[in-house]
Amino acid sequence: MTRPKRIVADDPAGKATLHDVAKQAGVSAMTVSRVVNEQPGVKPATRDRVERVLNQLGYRPNIVARGLKAAETNTLGLLVPDVTNPYFPSLVRGAEDVAFDAGYTLVLHNFIEDREREAAALTMFEERRVDGVIVCSPRLPESRLHEHLARQTAAVVVNRRAPAEIAGSVRVDHEVGARLAVRHLLELGHRTFGVLAGPDDSTAGQERLAGIHEELKAAGITLQEASIIHCPPTMKGGSDASKVLLERDPRPDAVLCFNDLVAAGTLETARNLNLSVPDNLSVVGYDDIAYASMFTPALTTLRVPTYELGAHAMRMLLGRMNGEPRSIGIVVQPELIVRNSTSTPRRTLQESSA
Amino acid sequence: MTRPKRIVADDPAGKATLHDVAKQAGVSAMTVSRVVNEQPGVKPATRDRVERVLNQLGYRPNIVARGLKAAETNTLGLLVPDVTNPYFPSLVRGAEDVAFDAGYTLVLHNFIEDREREAAALTMFEERRVDGVIVCSPRLPESRLHEHLARQTAAVVVNRRAPAEIAGSVRVDHEVGARLAVRHLLELGHRTFGVLAGPDDSTAGQERLAGIHEELKAAGITLQEASIIHCPPTMKGGSDASKVLLERDPRPDAVLCFNDLVAAGTLETARNLNLSVPDNLSVVGYDDIAYASMFTPALTTLRVPTYELGAHAMRMLLGRMNGEPRSIGIVVQPELIVRNSTSTPRRTLQESSA
DNA sequence: AACCGTTTTGTTAACGTTACCAACAAAGAC
DNA sequence: GTCTTTGTTGGTAACGTTAACAAAACGGTT
DSSP states (O other): OOOOSOSSTTOTTTTOOHHHHHHHHTSOHHHHHHHHTTOSOOOHHHHHHHHHHHHHHTOOOOHHHHHHHHTOOSEEEEEESOTTSTHHHHHHHHHHHHHHHTTOEEEEEEOTTOHHHHHHHHHHHHHTTOSEEEEESOOSOHHHHHHHHHTSSSEEEESSOOOTTTOEEEEEOHHHHHHHHHHHHHHHTOOOEEEEEEOTTOHHHHHHHHHHHHHHHHTTOOOOGGGEEEOOSSHHHHHHHHHHHTTSSSOOSEEEESSHHHHHHHHHHHHHTTOOTTTTOEEEOSBOOTTGGGSSSOOBEEEOOHHHHHHHHHHHHHHHHTTOOOOOOEEEOOEEEOOSSOOOOOHHHHHHHO | OOOOSOSSTTOTTTTOOHHHHHHHHTSOHHHHHHHHTTOSOOOHHHHHHHHHHHHHHTOOOOHHHHHHHHTOOSEEEEEESOTTSTHHHHHHHHHHHHHHHTTOEEEEEEOTTOHHHHHHHHHHHHHTTOSEEEEESOOSOHHHHHHHHHTSSSEEEESSOOOTTTOEEEEEOHHHHHHHHHHHHHHHTOOOEEEEEEOTTOHHHHHHHHHHHHHHHHTTOOOOGGGEEEOOSSHHHHHHHHHHHTTSSSOOSEEEESSHHHHHHHHHHHHHTTOOTTTTOEEEOSBOOTTGGGSSSOOBEEEOOHHHHHHHHHHHHHHHHTTOOOOOOEEEOOEEEOOSSOOOOOHHHHHHHO
């Protein structure tokens, strides 16, 4: 159970400190510090001598100690529901690329759709004294979330509104997205809808539901409660929930899915039930993940610029850390991408021929 | 450019220290420390009083300071080429789940297939004094990689061999995987092969090439150099490279792809060239990412248990950190998953009918 | 009341770094 | 040769925590 400090016992380069270097070079620690940080006011000869020892000992500044002194860790926290959902990796990449350029390191944490793990991660970020936090698609209720975020130096939430004094907000206009999808299906002639609404604690999901309801109401259609099923935002979640949905009577001829993974699960179920998509059933996804175009059939979905979402969020976070005026939240518009999973309903044809 | 220490100026819960709590409660810092760490030897009455102040001030231990004292940061580094490749998220999840249970925090870094960023990340991990590192699919040459890893307290590499005194190794038997794929295609009757070999600095790719060569040699077939094309391990990389490959004469009737993304790109190209997969062209992927079964057609590929790979690597890392006997590397076997992208070649039929 | 052992609490120093100020040396001004 | 001025270097303390030891308080014996 003892933890060896170094693997290679005789490695002199292990963990040399400023003092080690100072002693070896015959100068004070301060002088070494100045050399390391490229500060002026060191005689070239001294600098050379110190630098030689620095290299020889393989000195690496201890960022932990530096952070303790400076009360800054140069670390940012990024909290996402689950990197396994392809929506997030590119968002992470967007955030990471911006953070990297600004000299920050990212601590990534998945909370796996679990509120308690989300809260635990937020606490962990506090204890670690990260310089700022981005929380994607939080599942925590507002009060608890804000309590945590208020304790942070700076914070940005993605896919959620937030008061400017608590956190910046970068979000997708999910209501508009949902309306675009519904309008598309209405134009194709669909009248019987099903919704696989994702986790019920997702605010994005709630916004989409609102959009769906409004757009349908405008068309004089009411959506029955039983046609709305909440499910985990995964392929499995989609295939399970769609099994229930597609055995309802009347069977919906169009399904609006929480995201592309849920849509993928729905396609799978449809295949198993020998329902042809889009002939018997139209399916709309959400997010336009990279593989949506590869699905069978290629998925009609709403494109969300995830990389930019992450990059925006990170830029906003860095801005807030620097005390820049608190900008209003950023809202990006999703774009409807029509592919082959939606078409005019032909159920009647098929049924008459059956 | 000034960095405000707190967003909510009047938030008393901001960043209270042990001393703040001690003063408020009228005890010494040590006593508070004992309460925080749930150590015995504090009178219940005192403990209660301290705990009340602790809550009132919203004290959070400063892990940075604790780490400085203990020379342990409770942080582990995880370096991957690119989370955007669905191979990695589940590996990350595997590693993270194990690390989380053991009380460690993960610092994730993408090096985006860039050697210099890989080296920079490794240096960053050193400066941050992480307690251990896992490096996935390193692109760095052995000498440079080992130089970095030797400086770490503990290290594990995934998808690469390593001497036990430098790092643990968890890898997939890529040579066997490649041979399984080739054998499958040979059994179907294919004789003209193309290889989209991925990045030329990927050791996994090199192992697969070796496997392909051997298996073909055993069958008396030689693979022409020009039929091997290196490409980035992405969909774009695959579609670009396959364009070149599929316009060669004679056109290969079977393509072995570096991973499922490259295979996806190849399917796309085939569609554009009006080549039917699998009738005119068989395509084999690698990894069995979650969406491989959703592709058009469903992809024949080699299943790699990525989640377990990550979990194994993390367990091994924790073991090495605890000075457990250095186990020999773990090697997992990939499994051939036959779907619809491979079949007996029917090119001759089609050509005669054309 | 003096003594003991036990429990509870406090003091000091250290982890590695750097801000701040003091000390010193060298070079120039008179 | 003394007095600045400028340039270079060193000493001290502090960031927040905790290990190790020291001291006090307590309860019970004789």
